[in-house]
Amino acid sequence: MVEEEEFREAEEQDLYEHLRVVVDKGQSLLRIDKFLMYKIENASRNRIQSAIDAGSVLVNEKTVKASYKVKPMDVISVVLPHPPRDTEVYPEDIPLNIVYEDNDVLVINKPAGLVVHPGYNNYSGTLVNGLVYHFQQLPQLPGNDGRPGLVHRIDKDTSGLLLISKNEKSMAWLARQFYEHTIARKYLALVWGDLEEDGTVTGYIGRSLRDRRIMDVYQDETKGKWSVTHYRVLERFNYVTLIECQLETGRTHQIRAHMKHIGHPLFNDGTYGGDKIISGTVFSKYKQFVTNCFEIIPRQALHAKSLGFVHPSSRQFIHFDSELPADFSTVLQKWRNYTSAAQPE
Incomplete structure (x- = not known):
């Protein structure tokens, strides 16, 4: 999410849709600020309320108050005065502790403190930035934009072994093993x-x-x-x-x-x-x-x-x-x- 000053300027500039949610048919009545807390990762309720007050949250293309209760099939949009962040992962020369490598897979020993993939507050300096520097054309799972090569992850402050896929064939093969819990x-x-x-x-x-x-x-x-x-x-x-x-x-x-x-x-x-x-x-x-x-x-x-x-x-x-x-x-x-x-x- 962006700073409150940017929310205040939203009504005066061209707006870009950053999030669009169609409320489930079975959704019970729930305040929109609380509803969005469960939809926007790492966003506090105060920050969401500031966005609502600034008119950056639309329900069925209309501004609402924080007390508005979402209803089934409502269309909720979060609009901001700047385009969505570029999801391309840029290469960075980050050392990788490679335990094993062949044409299909990598096994890396990740140190504690290294974030695995770009995300909120960590758009650079991640393991994935290092991967795209050292390797070309890494595959990624559908709906997993910005995380090339990853079939699983471990937390930033957890150390240890991480499996990376180097091509589409191995990505599909390994993803299925994770899905079937055979890893x-x-x-x-x-x-x-x-x-x-x-x-x-x-x-x-x-x-x-x-x-x-x-x-x-x-x-x-x-x-x-x-x-x-x-x-x-x-x-x-x-x-x-x-x-x-x-x-x-x-x-x-x-x-x-x-x-x-x-x-x-x-x-x-x-x-x-x-x-x-x-x-x-x-x-x-x-x-x-x-x-x-x-x-x-x-x-x-x-x-x-x-x-x-x-x-x-x-x-x-x-x-x-x-x-x-x-x-x-x-x-x-x-x-x-x-x-x-x-x-x-």
Whole structure:
């Protein structure tokens, strides 16, 4: 979305349609500012209300107030005084850590902090900008403009393996495997709390009604998409646990939302409440220890460790594994040292 000054100028200039939504037949009456919060990614209610007040939101080609309640089959347009942003991805010389490459696919080990594809507030400096610099004519899925080569993604602050398609044939082949949940993906995660046994988390993942930046797990199929995460305990450190997560589905923030849902958010995951002490002692020495760990790994402790798939040309199953990045492995060793020092002689 643009600044409020641009909204105010909208009525005085040529207008360009940035969004057009035809309301579903089954839509219940809902305030338009709230309705658009669910349709426009990363837009706050205040920003939407400013756009409505400036006349930048039309319903059936007429301006409305923020209190207007949308009805089935309403046609909603968001118009602004400048054309929609160019969706072309421009090449940038960004180093890529290529684990494997052939004529069909790439496997890349993405560092934490690197955004995968351009989007709101991240129009450059992404992995995709690097891909179009190093490779020509990368394919993209229909309706997936601006994301050439991508058949899946991982979050900005998650490190690990990412699969890239280099041609249309492999794109279709790999996309089908993701759709059928036959891609083998395992993640390592450090979570708060002492998990006693292995388990599975299921539910329908959808955007939180309180904060659209995060995902919640629902039991109502109308509120999200079905999701399954299997986890296995690898190592316990009294107050945190290292687990291996195997994805059966691949929803947005799936592991992060699932572990928060069962009361074990990822270590230092600020979005899902893991950036504060969830379990442990009240002693200042322990608090300082955790603070030091947070400084070492200033992100959620999540790494996409392994990836396996049937190759589009050879039709053979191939598998890749990766080492933990330095920040993650360092924090694990600190927890091992802390736990062993706390054990009685």
